[in-house]
Amino acid sequence: MKRTVEEVLMNYRKCTERIIQLLEKDDIESLQSELEKRQDTLNELISYADKKDETREIYKKLNINKIENEARELMKQKALFIKEKLKNISKNKTASGAYGNIGNSPKIFSKKI
Template sequence: MVNSVEDILMSYKKCTEHIIEILKREEFDSLKDEMEKRQYILNELISKTDQKNKTKKVYEKMHIREIETEVQKLMKNKAMLIKKKLKSISASKNASSAYGNIGSSAKIFSKKI
């Protein structure tokens, strides 16, 4: 089935909007599948190289750039949030490990000389 540029871009827009919803709900498990679906749509759009001017016009008409910008911001914010959480967990783990090792270290000062 051959899709028109408008249909492909509409699918791309809907997929991108769905990604925004997934990011807002923080359901990261389903994000990979949706990103793969979006990439498939992009590949289909790229295959229509003979209609570049039409694609640009429809792209601008549908305001897809604004949606892509929003997705990019959300992804960066979520990535930074996850990195902060991981760093916090790592620091807590290091502190816990350090306190746990205090009792197991060699006690050289407790020996009688």
């Protein structure tokens, strides 16, 4: 039995809200499955191509745009945070390697002339 457009959009909204909660908790492992559920819901919504006007009306009524924007901003913030952490790790690794090589360099001044 096919669900109504409103039921599909309500499911989409709930998935997006759960994604926001998972991002706030930093539960990245569960995030992938929730994104897949959301994509399945979107695919189902695409099958209702003949009901575009009804879909638009319900989309506006449920304020899904606001929730999507919030999820998008959270994802951007988390991505920037992770990129910064990776950048710092890379710098620390380079510095550690450089300091580790200091003892291995030839010692010119220790030779007798």
